[in-house]
Amino acid sequence: MTYALPLLVPTKLMLPQLRDTLVPRTDLLARLGPHPSTRLTLVVAPAGFGKSTFVAQWLTCGSSQQPGVAWVTLDEHDQDGFHFLAYLTGAVTRVLSDACTTTVALLKTSAPPLYVLLHALLVDLSEIPGPLTLVLDDYHMITSEAVHQSVAYLVRNLPPRCSVVLISRTDPPLPLGRLYAEHQVTDIRADDLRFTEAEAGAFLVKMTGHMPSHQALNLVLQQTEGWAIALHMAALSQFERTGYDRLPVKANRQIAEYLADEVLAQQTDEVQQILLRLALPSRFCAGLATTLARCTLADDSRPADQPAEHTAQGQTLLAGKQASTADPGHLWMAEQIEQLVQANLFLAPLDHEQRWYRFHPLFRDLLLRRLHLASGEDGVRALHRQAAHWFARNDALEEAITHFLAAGDEPGLADVIEQHFNAAIIQQFQVWMPPRLLHLLPPTLIAQRPGLTFLTARKGSSNLNLAQLATGLEQIDAQLAATSPDETILPWPTFLADRDNLKGILRYWQGRTTEACQLLEYAAHHGSAFTVIRQTLIYLGLAYVATNRYGEGQQIITSLQPKHVDPRSPWLTVGRLAALCGMHLLAGEFSALKRDAQCLLEVVEEHSLVASTWISYGLISLGFEAYERSNLAQAADYFSQLVRLKYQANPIMYLNAVIGLAVIAAVQGLHAEAACYEQEANAFAIEEGSVMFRNQALGCAIRLAILRHDDSTALALARQIKPEPNVGLSISFEEPQLMQIYAFIVAGNADEHRQAAALLEQVQHHAMTNHSTRIAILVLTMQALLHQVHGQTKAALTSLQQAIQRAESRGLVRTFVDFGPTLVPLLTTLAQRGVAPGYLKRILMAAERSGIIAESAPITTPPLDLPEVLTRRETEILALLAARWSSKEIADHLIIAPNTVRKHTSTIYSKLGVSSRREAVAAARALGMLPPE
Numbered sequence: 001m002t003y004a005l006p007l008l009v010p011t012k013l014m015l016p017q018l019r020d021t022l023v024p025r026t027d028l029l030a031r032l033g034p035h036p037s038t039r040l041t042l043v044v045a046p047a048g049f050g051k052s053t054f055v056a057q058w059l060t061c062g063s064s065q066q067p068g069v070a071w072v073t074l075d076e077h078d079q080d081g082f083h084f085l086a087y088l089t090g091a092v093t094r095v096l097s098d099a100c101t102t103t104v105a106l107l108k109t110s111a112p113p114l115y116v117l118l119h120a121l122l123v124d125l126s127e128i129p130g131p132l133t134l135v136l137d138d139y140h141m142i143t144s145e146a147v148h149q150s151v152a153y154l155v156r157n158l159p160p161r162c163s164v165v166l167i168s169r170t171d172p173p174l175p176l177g178r179l180y181a182e183h184q185v186t187d188i189r190a191d192d193l194r195f196t197e198a199e200a201g202a203f204l205v206k207m208t209g210h211m212p213s214h215q216a217l218n219l220v221l222q223q224t225e226g227w228a229i230a231l232h233m234a235a236l237s238q239f240e241r242t243g244y245d246r247l248p249v250k251a252n253r254q255i256a257e258y259l260a261d262e263v264l265a266q267q268t269d270e271v272q273q274i275l276l277r278l279a280l281p282s283r284f285c286a287g288l289a290t291t292l293a294r295c296t297l298a299d300d301s302r303p304a305d306q307p308a309e310h311t312a313q314g315q316t317l318l319a320g321k322q323a324s325t326a327d328p329g330h331l332w333m334a335e336q337i338e339q340l341v342q343a344n345l346f347l348a349p350l351d352h353e354q355r356w357y358r359f360h361p362l363f364r365d366l367l368l369r370r371l372h373l374a375s376g377e378d379g380v381r382a383l384h385r386q387a388a389h390w391f392a393r394n395d396a397l398e399e400a401i402t403h404f405l406a407a408g409d410e411p412g413l414a415d416v417i418e419q420h421f422n423a424a425i426i427q428q429f430q431v432w433m434p435p436r437l438l439h440l441l442p443p444t445l446i447a448q449r450p451g452l453t454f455l456t457a458r459k460g461s462s463n464l465n466l467a468q469l470a471t472g473l474e475q476i477d478a479q480l481a482a483t484s485p486d487e488t489i490l491p492w493p494t495f496l497a498d499r500d501n502l503k504g505i506l507r508y509w510q511g512r513t514t515e516a517c518q519l520l521e522y523a524a525h526h527g528s529a530f531t532v533i534r535q536t537l538i539y540l541g542l543a544y545v546a547t548n549r550y551g552e553g554q555q556i557i558t559s560l561q562p563k564h565v566d567p568r569s570p571w572l573t574v575g576r577l578a579a580l581c582g583m584h585l586l587a588g589e590f591s592a593l594k595r596d597a598q599c600l601l602e603v604v605e606e607h608s609l610v611a612s613t614w615i616s617y618g619l620i621s622l623g624f625e626a627y628e629r630s631n632l633a634q635a636a637d638y639f640s641q642l643v644r645l646k647y648q649a650n651p652i653m654y655l656n657a658v659i660g661l662a663v664i665a666a667v668q669g670l671h672a673e674a675a676c677y678e679q680e681a682n683a684f685a686i687e688e689g690s691v692m693f694r695n696q697a698l699g700c701a702i703r704l705a706i707l708r709h710d711d712s713t714a715l716a717l718a719r720q721i722k723p724e725p726n727v728g729l730s731i732s733f734e735e736p737q738l739m740q741i742y743a744f745i746v747a748g749n750a751d752e753h754r755q756a757a758a759l760l761e762q763v764q765h766h767a768m769t770n771h772s773t774r775i776a777i778l779v780l781t782m783q784a785l786l787h788q789v790h791g792q793t794k795a796a797l798t799s800l801q802q803a804i805q806r807a808e809s810r811g812l813v814r815t816f817v818d819f820g821p822t823l824v825p826l827l828t829t830l831a832q833r834g835v836a837p838g839y840l841k842r843i844l845m846a847a848e849r850s851g852i853i854a855e856s857a858p859i860t861t862p863p864l865d866l867p868e869v870l871t872r873r874e875t876e877i878l879a880l881l882a883a884r885w886s887s888k889e890i891a892d893h894l895i896i897a898p899n900t901v902r903k904h905t906s907t908i909y910s911k912l913g914v915s916s917r918r919e920a921v922a923a924a925r926a927l928g929m930l931p932p933e
Contacts, residue, residue, distance in 0.1 A: 008090045009396060011283055011350035015071045015135075016056045021206040023199050025054055028192055032058060036133055036163040038186045040155050040179055043167045045190035047362050048229025051167045052137050054193060059133055059165070068095040068130065073137040075282060077398055079144035080439075081114040081926070082107075088134065089121060095132070100124040105648055112646070113687060113928030114150055126159040139168040148173055149926040152913045155179070175913040194226030203228075207235035229362060232346070233263055261366065263345070274336055275345070276374060279367035280383050281391075281399070283350060283358045286334040288390050293333060295386045381407045392416045401440050410445045417441075418451035418491040450479045451491025454499065461505045461535065463651050464692040469506050473499070494564065497526035501536045508539050508729060513546040513770065526563055533562050534575045541579035545586045546729060546770040554580060570607040574600055578617040585731045588774035588810050590625045597621035616642050616649035620656055624733065627660060630813045630846040636664050655684055655693055656733040659700040663733070666707045667818070674704050679875075687928075695721055699736035702743050706820070711747035718743035729770050737763060738778055745785050746822060756786060777803045777815060785822055793826075800826050801835055808839045817847045870911060870929065877904045882921045882930055 043051045052073075059069045070091035078084050089103045103120045106112050125132065142148065152174045155164050166172060179185045195203060200221050205211050212220070220234050264272060277292040278284050284292075337357065341347050346363040350356040359367065372380055388403035389412075397420065404413035446452040457472020459465070476499055490496065504519035520540040527533050537557065544553025557579045565572050577600040584593035601618040603609070623638035642649055642657040649657075662677035681700050685693035698717050705714035721740040724730075737759065744756035760782055767775040780803035787796035800823075807815060816823060824847060831840040870878060873894075880890045887905070891898040909915060912923040924930040 008087060009283075009399070011356040012073045012075070012087060013071060013091045013094050014073075014351050015060065015069060016052045017349040017352070017354070018053065018056060018060070021203065022053070022057065023195070023203045023206065025057065025193075025199065027196070028054070028188075029058060029061065032186070032188075034061075035059070035131070036165060036186065039158055039163055039184040040176070041163065041165040041186040041188065042172070043165065043188045043193075044169070044171055045188075045193050046169055048227060048360070049190055049193045050228035051188075051193065053228075054188075055135060055137075055165055055167055059135070068128075068132045069135060070095050070132060071135045071137065074139060074141050076141050077402065078142065079147060081144065081146035081150050081928075082112075082117065084142075084144075084147045084150065085114070085117045085121060088136075091134070092125070092128075092132070096128060099128055106646070108648070114146060115153075115927045115929055116646075118150055118153055118927070122154070122157050122159070125162050128159075128161065131161045131163075133163050133165055135165045135167065137167045139166050139172055140170045142172075145922065146926040149912075149923045152923075153927065156913050175915070175919075177915075178913070193228070195221070195228060195231060196226070197221055200226060200231055203231055204235055207232065229360065264366070264370070267345075271336075271340070272370075275340070276367050276371040277383060278337075279359055279364045279371060280380070281387050281403070283356050285355050285357070286330055286337060287394075288387065289337060290330045290333045291386050291390045292383055295383055381409075385409050385412065388412065389416075392420070398440070405440075405442075410442065413441070414445060414449040414452055418449070447475065448479065449491070450476045450499075451495065453479065454491070454495070454502070457502055461502055463688045463690045464509075465688070465690045466506065466509055466692070469502060473502055473506060492528070494526060494528045494532075497523045498528050498532045501527055501532050501539075504543070505535070505539050508543050508546070511729065511766070511770065513543050513729075516543040517547055517549075524560055524562055528564060533565060534571075534578070537575045537579040538582050541583040542586055542729065542731070545583050546772070548771045550583060550587050550589075550771070553583060557583070570603055570609060574603050574609060574614045574617075577603065578614065581617060581621040582731060585621065585624060586729075586772055586774065588772075588777065588807075588812065590628050590810060590812070593621050594625040597625070616645060616653040616657075620653040623657065623660055627664070627733075628812055628814050630817060630849070632664050632668070636661060639664070651684075651688055651693075652732075655681060655688075655696060658684065659696060659733045662700050663703060663818075666704045671704070671708055674707075678704055691722055692724060695724060695736035696732055696734050699734035699739035702739040703734065703818075706743065706746060714743040714747050715752070729766070729772065730775075735775065735778065738775075738782065741782055742785075742819070745782065745789055746820075753786065753789065756782075760786065773806065773810070774812075774815070777807050777812065780806070781816060781819060781823070784826060785819060788822065788826060796826055797829060801830055804830060804836050804840065808836050811839075813843055813846050816843050870908060874904055874908050874911075875929070877901060878908055878920065878924055879930065881905070881908075881917050882924070 043055055045051055056071075070088070072087045072091045074084075074087075078087065085103075086107050089100050089107060092100050093104060100121065101124065103117060103124050106117055106120055136151070151164075151166075151172075155174070156179075158164065176185060197217065201211060201217055204217065204220070211217075220231065264275070267275065274289070274293065277295075278289055280292065281288060337347070341349070341354075341357070346360040347357045348360065350358060358364075371383075375383070384403045384407035388400050388407060388409065391397070391400035391403060397417075400416060401413060404410070404416070441452065446456060453472050453475045457469055457476065460468030460470075460472060492498075500519045501523035504516045504523060507513070507516035507519060517540065520536050520543055524533065524536045524540055527536055537560070540560075541553060541557050544550065544556065557576055560576070561567055562572070577596050580596045581593055581600065584590070584596065597618045600614065600621075604614050604618065619638045619642040623635045623642070626632075626635035626638060639657040639660040642653060643661065646654055658677050658681045662674045662681060665671075665677060666674035678697075678701050681697040685697040698721055702714050702717045705711075705717060718740040721736050724737060741756045741759050741763070744752040744759075748756065760779060763775065764779045764783075766772075767779055780799050784796040784800035784803065787793070787799060803816075816827065824844070827840055827844060827847075831837055831844065876894065877890060880893065885893070887898050887901045891901045894901075905917075905920075908920055912920050912927075914920045914923050921930065
């Protein structure tokens, strides 16, 4: 079976296999009907009541008439909301391979907020043509509030043809009052699952091969109270043949342990040893079982793939099992597992091929206790270490991490992760270590290992969190310096070049562009292929422009051949083209930008390169070019295509596309639509946690406020812009510091005008130092505006003429149009004086068409597909509720009636399925609607 999502354990998505000893629960099945009739079915009973087996029997009987069944068996590792929804989506796609395309696309990228995933999953489920049942088995393992809130929201908003079956040992902490009131919950409890006398008799016949006496049957039924696991154990203990006339009257768990003990005592010593070792992992197959059986219980780190020399007494279970086949131990172990299955020793197959098995949890608990007593802590750690290595070799990385940590082998764990990372970026063109798995690692381990620190630092380079990037690089250097050169072992062969790539990126943003070029050139020639290289090429191209090597840099990028990349690879071609696009944008060369962006998308299509990162580079470049030429409809189309790739595209590109759509809507007078995009830009910036992203969102908000003639808001926002290093290095749609200056000029007082002049001088220095033509033109234009505000018309015309002369050959239009009516008189005067008359005519015509004078044909941009979890007003009120504002304070702040606040609050409670302010805030934080406390 091929799954749409990576890193999912396939056996967790399998229905329990129904055994030959299965007894049809005819009465209970008749009461429930052929399939779930309510939105939620709760199956709640203690361990061993046959909950999972019964649900599998119920949902698969008469399979041709049954809805699809998407099954997930949960465990203690499923506490992360993103991880939980990945498994749920994987279960659906296992049943319906072409379902959930949007959710799958989101899950294959960096983790989006839970409410975004939930919305996407619900939309995908609504498009499934037939009925579907989602089964969440072992739900009692979940302790995460985020998962509970996700399940609650999912159940409340399920499409009509979908239902959820939740199997648990305890009642789930979900707000189910409304569902009970609407008769949308079906309860199946322990009393429903107890075997009747007829069912118990039929079960014992299948287990023992004969019908027990009426007296024995009544005795067993009385003492076990119809508890399935106790009946199973009683049958295996052969209670009639061994003279038991009474079973001990004990609590359920005690009965199970007593009878399991009796069952275990009947096995040979060899079988008991096998059982103890197989209980260590939560699931096992013949290959893993062979490794565990071969393990000598010494506290060493040698993988047990091949048996060592053993004593005559036999230090391993497989000693003496060697024969002429390639791996006789493996074949022997497969036979042993089959015998355990035939003996009904509480093994349940987890897949149709019966490769993977697990023990019943109660029996496994007993075996684990015995294993610790028999082998000691050192022996158990040795087994965990062998299991960890086996899972790592078989790409079950989450289970490998669990066993490494249980073994106390943090160095071994770090080695495995670094090896997998190096192999993955070379072979798969992607970073192997997802954040979810990285978060499982102890922070103390990350702090000791350069390779693990590299993975955390690289995240800072992707979302422009320069503080995180700088801290990570400092830690790497300190880690390497702590060992002598002779002792230093690099995490992977190209590690130093990959580290220099990150250093080059940091130097670029620090304005140390010559150093950046040196570091990035080394990384480009010697770094890993290809995930790190593509980032290197982008920043190397920008660094060439910043060091006044635009022409030379294009030739170098075009011919550059990284050591570890196939020169014929289309990935290298698109990487070079993406780097050239960045260079053209920084240099303000929009004709070249359009040419190479189109080539990039053509290569992507020709070679079916589905990586959304490359598509986003092409779309954002074409969107920038179309916008600058004042082709707003085309620009909106490109930006909208990119926005639909949220969490798949490069985060920098996504944010720029949202801002672009906001500005396009605003210049057309569509202020409500622009506000939606502004809200999304702000939310995404907060989510990414980057100061530079937050500044860009603020810059967008400033422009929109000015276009609404809301000067007070524009000034308030401008004061929130935080200083950024080297403004001239940015290639963003919105330049925050320039928008801050613009607000001070058009809406500020004399003090703010002086502040604008000082800031302009700083930005001009950065633009000249870094040879950023586009920023230099913007600075000259703003200087003209500032002179005009002060009545210095001659100086204003001089600055603006310089800007026009530098921009004419590049055909820039929106660069001037976006400064609005204030600039129009100056542009008109220059045109009347014969300065670039044809070029200025194009700019003035674009200004007229854009609504600065009048909008002749409004262009509508596609609305952003935002999750309709809460409205914008409800989101505002929720944030104030979290800040502990009273209803009256909220009403006064928002200028609405207190009764309106109460109505909105009631709606928020209803949508989140809660009944109090505290619960609403907790649910919103769990779902990612509010930042963590």
